Amino acid sequence: MKRDIKICGLKTEEAVDKAVALGASHIGFIFFPKSPRNIEPSDAGRLADRVRGRVKIVAVTVDADSDTLDEIVDQLSPDILQLHGKESPERVLTVKAVYGLPVIKAFSVREADDLKKIDPYIGIADRFLFDAKPPAGSELPGGNGVSFDWKLMHLLDGSVDYMLSGGLNKDNLAEAIQLTGAPGIDTSSGVESAPGVKDLGLMEAFFEAANKADDKTAVAGRGN
Numbered sequence: 001m002k003r004d005i006k007i008c009g010l011k012t013e014e015a016v017d018k019a020v021a022l023g024a025s026h027i028g029f030i031f032f033p034k035s036p037r038n039i040e041p042s043d044a045g046r047l048a049d050r051v052r053g054r055v056k057i058v059a060v061t062v063d064a065d066s067d068t069l070d071e072i073v074d075q076l077s078p079d080i081l082q083l084h085g086k087e088s089p090e091r092v093l094t095v096k097a098v099y100g101l102p103v104i105k106a107f108s109v110r111e112a113d114d115l116k117k118i119d120p121y122i123g124i125a126d127r128f129l130f131d132a133k134p135p136a137g138s139e140l141p142g143g144n145g146v147s148f149d150w151k152l153m154h155l156l157d158g159s160v161d162y163m164l165s166g167g168l169n170k171d172n173l174a175e176a177i178q179l180t181g182a183p184g185i186d187t188s189s190g191v192e193s194a195p196g197v198k199d200l201g202l203m204e205a206f207f208e209a210a211n212k213a214d215d216k217t218a219v220a221g222r223g224n
């Protein structure tokens, strides 16, 4: 099974094209005004049109109201909605019913009990995303470039489909993959030269690290 790779927080044609050329399975656009990666829905729609059908387009929102979601869905036509706030299971069900789109529900993790928070969402969310808790004082629920203890993922039921995120970068990715075997990985600030500024070289290095880690996993799987 090929591991999904999502590059999040894209704002330019160059970064979108590069992510797709490198083999991203998903690209994410952030709709959260306090984020340095925030983008207008119409601008995200124009960027997505360059690569539509070649990669899954993900709209990342945080406790968005219906008017905001209506505009994002109308302008971007995403393939997936990522709900990165405190959306309840009922809200996730409503969003799925209204827009007819799959939902990735994000959770922030620091300790074992945090993983239990997904229980009421099982069978409702299509996929989970595990991010670190934001550092004290941060106004961002994600995109903080901080990681959590990846060993906690061993506590998760193996049938749960998820993306690992939180501070993943070219230097720590191999260890994260080796420890978790995550079916999907997600990065934003780990491929940036400054908040909100994607670095094409860092993106390349991230994919190189992912491919190398996958090669090692495959070799280990063959018992060599």
Ligand SMILES: O=C(O)c1ccccc1N[C@@H]1O[C@H](COP(=O)(O)O)[C@@H](O)[C@H]1O
Residues within 6 Å of the ligand: 008, 009, 028, 030, 032, 035, 036, 037, 060, 061, 062, 084, 131, 140, 141, 142, 143, 144, 145, 146, 165, 166, 167, 168, 186, 187, 188, 189, 190
């Ligand atoms: O990236 C943001 O600014 C952001 C804002 C609001 C909600 C989610 C956001 N990003 C998500 O957080 C993860 C982890 O980011 P990082 O790699 O630690 O920088 C990212 O993949 C986005 O899905």
